Amino acid sequence: MLRWLQRNSTVAALAVLLAPAVAGAAGFIYTPDECYVVQKVDKASNAVHLSVAGKCQRRVGRAFVDLDGEVTIYRDGREWKKQTVQPLSMPDLSKTLKDAERMAKYMSVPKNRFEKEMQAEAAKTIAVYHSPEYQAKIAAEMERIKREMFHEQLKDLPAEKGGLKQESEKAENIFAAPGRLQDDERIYVFISSSMPMETIRSYAAAIGRMNDPKKIVMVMRGFIGGMQKIGPTTSFIADLLKVKSSCDLAAGEQCQMVNANVLVDPILFRRYGITQVPATVYVKGVKVNIPEQSEGNDDVSVGSFWTVYGDAALEYNLDKIRQDSGSESLKRLLASRR
Structure with missing residues (x-):
């Protein structure tokens, strides 16, 4: 045929x-x-x-x-x-x-003598596009565009809810308050869409209770189905952040969401050598020069970090790290949750 x-x-x-x-x-x-x-x-x-x-x-x-x-x-x-x-x-x-x-029977299309070179260049382009560095740049650019497009809606929203208000109106260092991390500290919870949704939602709820969404975040390696299919990733994140799993966003219900952020950042996976999920990483000495860039980039300096693997409760993993690191911030953070 x-x-x-x-x-x-x-x-x-x-x-x-x-x-x-x-x-x-x-x-x-x-x-x-x-x-x-x-x-x-x-x-x-x-x-x-x-x-x-x-x-x-x-x-x-x-x-x-x-x-x-x-x-x-x-x-x-x-x-x-x-x-x-x-x-x-x-x-x-x-x-x-x-x-x-x-x-x-006698006519034929001449063979392109540059075919091998074209295939090699195409392979290079595909490799660059799918590289962790390029995907992280795309994710950072998406975040920048989101903030520029919705600046008016975010400017009066408190920082702990993902807004910009504290950056321009609060002079005091709110991150030095009890139960908060210092400016140069981070907690990354590395997850995957292949994990049970109940486990991921428990991490999201724990992060929401810690109320420090800019320094305690969940991280995914990449978009579900690839960058060209952002819809499945958006739906996945919306589902895991719902306070009530029964709330139906697709039906137009106004669902209450937990106060947590999810990053798509393969560079963070590479920087901290994450080979399996879930993984909890506590980092000290983070210095960011450009806020929009990935914190996994080489020009973002970090001090020490500790990693715990396993799907135990987030508080349990952080307490293990506290014992190894002696972190006073983690001690205050966990004490404020009790």
């Missing part, structure tokens, strides 16, 4: 080539060889220009033209002869299709 389609597609293409104006054609002219096709028709001077397409067979050919009467025929740019356009009939169409099918 495939071979039939390929053969008949070629025949159809040749028919169009040989008869560019069949729908309104007045007739046909004879050509020096079946390999000659109409390159140009000049109605003002009643001239037809022919050129070679394919292998010549030393057999007189025919070509359809949207002209009538006597025409001057040019072959390869030079005048060949004058002819009278012959009337068109249904047998002519049938013969043309048969001739086109026969010519298809």
